[in-house]
Amino acid sequence: MGPAPAPRINVLLVLPTNATPPVPVILAINFCGNHAVTDDPRVPLPTGFVYPKCKGVENAHATEVGRNAGTEAWPKHVYPLTLLLSRGYAFATFSGGDVDPDQPEIHEGVYAWLSSPEHATATRAKQGGSLSAWAFGFHRVVDALLTIPEIDGQRIAILGHSRQGKAALWAAATDERIALLIAHQAGMGGTAPNRGTQGETPTILTRKYPYWFSPRYAELGTDPVQMAYDQNALVALCAPRPVLLSNGEADLAMNPPGQFGVLRNPEAIYRLHGVVGLGRASAPVSGAVVGDRLGYFLRPGGHRLLPVDFMAFLDFADRHFRPATR
Numbered sequence: 001m002g003p004a005p006a007p008r009i010n011v012l013l014v015l016p017t018n019a020t021p022p023v024p025v026i027l028a029i030n031f032c033g034n035h036a037v038t039d040d041p042r043v044p045l046p047t048g049f050v051y052p053k054c055k056g057v058e059n060a061h062a063t064e065v066g067r068n069a070g071t072e073a074w075p076k077h078v079y080p081l082t083l084l085l086s087r088g089y090a091f092a093t094f095s096g097g098d099v100d101p102d103q104p105e106i107h108e109g110v111y112a113w114l115s116s117p118e119h120a121t122a123t124r125a126k127q128g129g130s131l132s133a134w135a136f137g138f139h140r141v142v143d144a145l146l147t148i149p150e151i152d153g154q155r156i157a158i159l160g161h162s163r164q165g166k167a168a169l170w171a172a173a174t175d176e177r178i179a180l181l182i183a184h185q186a187g188m189g190g191t192a193p194n195r196g197t198q199g200e201t202p203t204i205l206t207r208k209y210p211y212w213f214s215p216r217y218a219e220l221g222t223d224p225v226q227m228a229y230d231q232n233a234l235v236a237l238c239a240p241r242p243v244l245l246s247n248g249e250a251d252l253a254m255n256p257p258g259q260f261g262v263l264r265n266p267e268a269i270y271r272l273h274g275v276v277g278l279g280r281a282s283a284p285v286s287g288a289v290v291g292d293r294l295g296y297f298l299r300p301g302g303h304r305l306l307p308v309d310f311m312a313f314l315d316f317a318d319r320h321f322r323p324a325t326r
Helices: 081-086 110-114 129-145 163-173 202-208 215-221 232-237 256-264 267-272 307-321
Strands: 011-014 023-030 090-095 151-161 180-184 243-248 289-291 294-299
Touching: 011 081, 011 129, 023 129, 023 163, 023 307, 081 090, 081 307, 090 129, 110 129, 129 151, 129 163, 151 163, 151 307, 163 180, 163 232, 180 307, 202 215, 232 256, 243 256, 243 307, 256 294, 289 307, 294 307
Parallel strands: 023 090, 023 151, 151 180, 180 243, 243 294
Antiparallel strands: 011 090, 289 294
16 A cells, blocks of 8 residues: 555456456455455455454454355355356455454554554544545555556446445545446445435434544534535546446435435536436436436345346446457
8 A cells, every 4th residue: 555564455356268358347345355255265364354244253353264255244146256257347356454444443554554653644543534545445456457467447447335335436536547436325425415314314424433534524414514515526526437326225224315316416517528427317217227427226125235236237337348248
């Protein structure tokens, strides 16, 4: 993530053999470590923090029990590698814990590095928040992908689910090298409006996870009207690049209708770029990807990342990346 002794990110990259390089890539941040994606013993266990709800985790660190296991919310088929590769995509993933542990304390990761006495800009708190740190991790992995000849640097898509979807939006809004964004069930503080009337509120979220955000977000969260902008502005910063927001009908805490409204708002910005954004005002039918550069997907079910979601993700990416092999 920077000059030594900056912490390092371990990236798992899987390349398709049925497509002519350079190929598009889907880059995903994960909760459980790269080893949870595959049973290949060459993929090392993460040495730092791992999300405690993942399988095989002891004292917030991975064990071999978690290899190819994922978690109840992130089962091992959460990244259907066979599907991704058969569609002509490379797949890259990294653990958010490599960048910043998902906890209030600073023991390791990028903020521990920034807080070290030898660092010129030392800070003793997560002033930028974990979401910004994870977005920074996306940017550094993009740096690495751009050095790999088999990867098409013009066709880099990023993916995040839940809290990591919030980070993915922030990463895409602040880095134009990211060609396509998929934010899945990102909710409040991500792709749902701060001024929404359904689901979580900034106050609820920052009471439970204050370290995800800048302290200023919690201050304004008691009265979101004070906020100078809402989450639609971050989507607008992605223009004219493709953005897909996806949700489950039963996942009311993520405010799916509010997220559709967040997509509708930047329509004018996309038209200024000469492209169609969402291109519709009515709510979508469940099970179909709607929209153009701005896409929306709603399916039955709750807060999970499922194989059907990946089918929608790839269909949306195909529209814009058009891989040579299907």
